[in-house]
Amino acid sequence: MSHSTSSLPQGTAGPAGAAAPGRRTAEAVPAIRLRNLTKTFGAKGFGETKAVDGVDLDIHQGEFFSMLGPSGSGKTTVLRLIAGFELPTSGTIELEGQDVSGKAPFQRDVNTVFQDYALFPHMSLVDNVAYGLRVRGMGRAERRERAVEALERVQLGKFMARKPSQLSGGQRQRVALARALVVEPKVLLLDEPLGALDLKLRQQMQIELKELQRSLGITFIFVTHDQEEALTMSDRIGVFNNGKLAQIGTAHEIYQRPTGAFVANFVGTSNLFGSESATALYGRSSQFVLRPERLTVHWDGLNAKHDGVTSLPGTVTSLVYVGHATQVRVALEGGTAVVVLAGNDLPDEQTLVGKAVAVSWADNDAVWLPDAA
Structure with a gap:
């Protein structure tokens, strides 16, 4: 947890998956800049892992950025490097233009x-939320006032006298947010904070968290392995695989135009057509993918092929x-x-398994994968 204070960054984030136009073009210095960041665990030659x-x-600045990837992809290690819980083996970490790579x-x-x-x-x-301000030496009256405001911001002001054990999981999550935000950090790091919640509450908290970030204008860096969370909440997403960034883009770009087979398969469901199929269909040797919603089943089995389909x-x-x-x-x-x-208006037959059908798609819905040529 940081032990210094600052004023809130100006500006607010745009809607999830969309860039906020006026904010970023005017700002040359990013909230966080990573350059050639590398972290190796283990001794060289003895089980070294990058x-x-x-x-x-x-x-x-003011962006809701999600780091998405499977377990072991490197996303949480990057978050810990930004936080200072780990120090990089090589490379640099800048916070608003200042190199903090070696700082605690x-x-x-x-x-x-x-x-x-x-x-x-x-x-x-209220004492939980005020604790960070107490460590910083703020006076009792002022820190209590700030803590109450932070709890009101997350809609828990009326519960300020309660203990954490008297709250639901979602309420405890909001208290943790209030405690982190009360010290007004330049960047808030969130390490899978919704993972312990049930599905309904998690979906509710996704919306509330994004609205809170938008109203505060603070840069949020959110780590998750849940693609729905990342797609729902993020201005941009970085997809990690084997310690590298496989793709960076908006939710729409990541989903609709994946740049490789890993991203296509990890984010949503994709139908991968190999080079043999691509050659037979289009005369190209590269692989391509089609999202399930882009395909149509013709239950009568009639071939629907025509120009562009x-x-x-x-x-x-x-x-x-x-x-x-x-x-x-x-x-x-x-x-x-x-x-x-497909929709739920399926043919009224006892069983559809084994039925001969045709499947069609618009040719321009095929996404070609340049890394799989």
Whole structure:
């Protein structure tokens, strides 16, 4: 946790997945700048592991930036490096243009919210939130006033006298946020803070967290392995794989135009067509992907191919009901298996498994993967 104070950055974040136009063009200095950041664990020649491998990244002022990736991809290590809990093996970390690569956590004007919240069980909520201000030497009356304001901001002012054990999981998460924000850090780091919540509460907190970030204008760096969280909340997303950044972009860019097979498969469901299929269909040897919602099942089995549309015959292998739609899995002629997101108005037949169908898509919906040529 940081041990210095600062004023809140100016400006607010735009809607999730969209850049906020007026803020970033005028600001040459990013909130966080990473250059050739590397972190190696273990002794050289004795099980050495490169957890972070030459990461270059600029995170804008007032941005909600998510670091997304599977376990072991390096995202949490990058967060810990920014926080100062780990020191880089090589490379630099800048906070608003100042090199903080070798500084201790309390010398960096950042704060961290962890998944377990780390609240003091014997303290009231107001004392929990005021603790960071107390460490900084702020007077009792002023720090209590600031703590009450922070609790009001997260809609917990009426519970200020309660202990953490008297709160729900979502309420404890808000207290942890209030405690981190009350010291007005330049950057707030969030290490999978919603991971312990149930699905409904997690979805509610995603919206509340984004609204809070937008109203404060503070730079949020959010670590998650949950693609829905990242897509819902972020101005931009960095997808990590094997210690490297596989792609950086808005939610729309990451989902609609993945730049590689890993991103296409990790973020959402993708249908990957190999080079043999691509050559047969389009005369190109590169792989391409199609999202399930871009495909159409023709239950009558009639070939729908015409200019700008490709259609292939296939056989239904399974159906998975997902509430708002049904995932129809089809084995296409030639061996490629695809998932089609279809509506729930399926043919009224006893079983659709084994039924001969056709699957079509618009050719311009195919996303070609340059790294898999």
